[in-house]
Amino acid sequence: MLNLSLAEGTFKDIRDYIYDNSGIYIADSKKYLIENRLSRILQEKNLQSFEDYFRLIKFSSNGNELTRLFDAVTTNETYFFREPQQLTVFSDGILSKLSGQNRILKKLKIWSAACSSGEEPYTLSMILFEKGISSDKFEIYASDLSEGVLASAKRAVYNSYSVRNVPEPYMKKYFSCNGQSYALNNAVKNTVKFMKVNLIDNSNMSSLRCMDIIFCRNVLIYFDTKSKQKVVSNLYDSLNPGGYLFIGQSESLHNVTRALRPCVINKVIMYQKV
Amino acid sequence: MHTARLRKLLRDINDENASKRRAAAEGLSQGDERAIYPLIRALKDNNFGVQDAAMRSLMEIKGEATVYMLLPLLRENSFLRNTAIMIIREVGRIAVPLLHVLLDDRDDDIRKFALDLIHDIQYCKYPEKLVQMLVEDPNANVRAAAAKTIGMLQYDKATPQLIKALSDEEWVCFSALEALACIKNDSAMDAIIELLDNPSETIRYAAIDAIGKFSSEKAVGALTGHITKADGFEKFSTIKSLARMGSVPSIPGVKEALLEMLKGDDWEDTSVALNGLVALKAEDAIYHMIDIAGSFDLSEPVSEDRFIAIKKAVQSYGCSEHLIALLNDDSIKYRGKVTVIEIVGDLKCKKSVPPLIALLKSDFRDVRRTSIKSLGQIESDEAKECLIEAISDDDSHVRKTAVTALGKIGEMAAFEPLMRMLHNENYNDVIEEFIIALMNINAAAFLSRIGEYNEDIQKLAARYLPRCNSEITC
Amino acid sequence: MKIMIVDDCQTTRKLLGHYLKSRGYTVVFAENGLDAIEKLGTDTVNLVMTDLNMPYMDGMELTRTLRADPNLSDIPILMVTTENDEEEREKAYSNGVNGYLVKPVTGDAIAQNIKNIIKQFFTQGGMQNG
Secondary structure: OOOOOOOHHHHHHHHHHHHHHHOEOOOHHHHHHHHHHHHHHHHHOOOOOHHHHHHHHHHOOOOHHHHHHHHHHOOOOOOOOOOHHHHHHHHHHHHHHHHHOOOOOOOEEEEEEOOOOOHHHHHHHHHHHHOOOOHHHEEEEEEEOOHHHHHHHHHOEEEOOOOOOOOHHHHHHHEEEEOOEEEEOHHHHOOEEEEEOOOOOHHHOOOOOOEEEEEEOOOHHHEOHHHHHHHHHHHHHHEEEEEEEEEOOOOOOOOOOOOOEEEEEOOEEEEEOO | OOHHHHHHHHHHOOOOOHHHHHHHHHHHHHOOHHHHHHHHHHOOOOOHHHHHHHHHHHHHHOHHHHHHHHHHHHHOOHHHHHHHHHHHHHHOHHHHHHHHHHHHOOOHHHHHHHHHHHHHHOOOOOHHHHHHHHHHOOOHHHHHHHHHHHHHHOOHHHHHHHHHHOOOOHHHHHHHHHHHHHHOOHHHHHHHHHHHHOOOHHHHHHHHHHHHHHOOHHHHHHHHHHHOOOOHHHHHHHHHHHHHOOOOOOOOOHHHHHHHHHHOOOHHHHHHHHHHHHHOOOHHHHHHHHHHHHOOOOOOHHHHHHHHHHHHHHHOOOOOHHHHHHHHOOOOOHHHHHHHHHHHHHOOOHHHHHHHHHHOOOOOHHHHHHHHHHHHHHOOHHHHHHHHHHOOOOOHHHHHHHHHHHHHHOOHHHHHHHHHHHHHOOOHHHHHHHHHHHHHHHHHHHHHOHHHOOHHHHHHHHHOHHHOOOOOOO | OEEEEEOOOHHHHHHHHHHHHOOOOEEEEEOOHHHHHHHHOOOOOOEEEEOOOOOOOOHHHHHHHHHHOOOOOOOOEEEEEOOOOHHHHHHHHHHOOOEEEEOOOOHHHHHHHHHHHHHHHHHOOOOOOO
16 A cells, blocks of 8 residues: 655645635644545545645646545534434424514525535424424525535435434334435435535525524534634525524634624524524 | 725615625725724624624724724723724734823723733733833732733743732732743742742642743752642642643652543643653553543544544553453443554554454444454464454455455465455455455466456456556556 | 633633632633533533623623523522622623622632522522522
8 A cells, every 4th residue: 555645835735725715724733634534535546646636636627626625624424313402492492483483475494504415404304394394384405515425415325323313203204224224215305405515605605595594513613713704604694684503512603703692592502693 | 995885885884784784894894994983883783793794894904093993992881892802902913002001091991901902912012011010000900910911921021020929919929920930930930939838729829830830840849849748639739730841750649630630621631641641651541541532522623633642642551451451341432442452453462462353243343343453453373364254244344444454464365265255245445455455465366367357346456557566467 | 519710811710710629619611701601501500600801792791691591590690800880780780690799809709709699599599689
């Protein structure tokens, strides 16, 4: 096997390139991470050095190489019903608040930003069905930077790790099992619209406006403060007045924005655009 | 910015619609001095989004004029005050000369805000003024803030005044001690060491902490002497300070204190304890280190770094009996066990081979997989047989790892089994590993029999041809 | 007993932290009101000791936000600030704090105030201004 090493200068070039194109910031201490994860790509492409790889990224005409790079540097550990306390507040607290407002004709619009392989938006869809809200009353948008995971999300077939937190009644109702894989049924699949979105670039969010609820969980950790501010500012603009933003339970907006006001239900924090 | 655009934004920032006001406030970040006053007014907007955008824009515009126009807000309600402070802080060094006048303000709080700002900006061309405030200001909070700021600026010339401030009120003394610890002027050591006998526990604690930052022989001596006089929380703090200096005396109670630090909530303490326990060669700490490592959620970047720090610490013990014993310990969390398996593999601990072989029967795929990888790294003969058996495991990840390991070792005995199993393999990535392994073990033999396999496998094999030094042509 | 100390100044957090830890309390820290709210999502405390002037969310707003949520409204709040202003003090109490101390403050004064607040809290059965 090849044992290539990543020079300091090249690491900085790659790091800056990723940052400029996505806002994702990779700290110095993570150099080994990049080295490991990119080595595989280098081997596949028969490249002799990281410098060659960097040139490939910069000059490749389609975005595929770049998205593959993003893919490689973010950890995509996700599963259905992640952070259940938040989901309970979403289903029992927020949904009733929002449906109480005057919205007989307006559909509920929800956006799962950084949806990865789809577990989150599909979870939301199942929750809405269980609340008796039919598919003509809501729209779920789901986005990610990586085309690879979006393709996987559209297929909606999962392994046992992804479904390990799914309550039994949901498994029976919404999944069909085939050996080690679990496929979501079409009723759920069809409720989610997937699209490729880069969160720091508001020019690609024009169709993601007037959202009632945005979930942006466990992705802000990849951004430095400045990029986080940009992302959250974009999410703010995408929300309806009165709309809510959910971020990961271990994440924070405390040096990021004053625009969204924290609101607490059952010790779960959401941020509201008031 | 083009005048027409600026005019439009200045109109829109007063629009009825909040989104328009916010967009205008955002747009004005590229404005010049004419944008400043409207943005400051927008800080008082009743819409939070507008306020936030105005704040960010002022932070981008920066400049003396911005600071000058923000100063009056320091006298307003707490929200506006704090917003003004955040913006001025962001403006940075240019603001500092303008803060000078506030240092003589009648309002204690204003004087303190100014000092805190200078502290956060970390720049000041008039440190003598700060020293004067340390000595003469009637308000203790202000004197404490002056001490803190002097320490941040590392203004060495203030050492005598800081030493004098050690006799001031507790609040001020605390800040003065911190400042002296930042400046690290040895002339302060004696005065600080004297405080180890101060009647106030808080002062003694602050002195212990400060001495720990000096990292000199005198400091180590003073603290080592103090351990015998201290007990409870104070003893704990003394040991902590010593550990931070890399000095860990082997006296009773130290190991226990370090273990408590290791298991505590504060990562900084844990990190110091890791080093201390390794220095003490306290092998019974390994269990606790692994326990902590096993509890991290590695999808969080912060946890990943901490995990690595712990792993490094455990590795520095080498192939310890305690470490190897953990392979048979069912009380460790599963992730912790996987970590132990990784470490014994990296260290190539031959004595871990029997327990690793036993772990090949584990229900957890990751345990089996990591055990195989480690056995591959250790390269013992006992291990080779198990690896060969594992290439037919039900789990593809396990198979893949076993195949890779055998390829790396270049194990001749594995050649035929690999050739056989390749026929049954369905997963492409595992097939690839088979090919790489076979090429590494005996490329010539493999390629001469390549016809036994289907076209896909042959094509895949061809991709690896340039890699080996073989002169065989297909 | 666990107490959360909310203050944007690291030296103050350290000092107040020591006052409490040396008296047997467990202490957790937050840098400002928003940080405090976020941490209270996963942590349970017996009392919040907060500064007034902090960025992103000051002590008054923190108090109002805690009092607005039924799950958090029964946490006693002690404000510890440099503001020696009668108007601010009254405002703090009307927002829902249970105690108001002016810095600099001794460890004993803090400890005594905490004891009084907790006692008052439990004898009066929950959230009522002192």
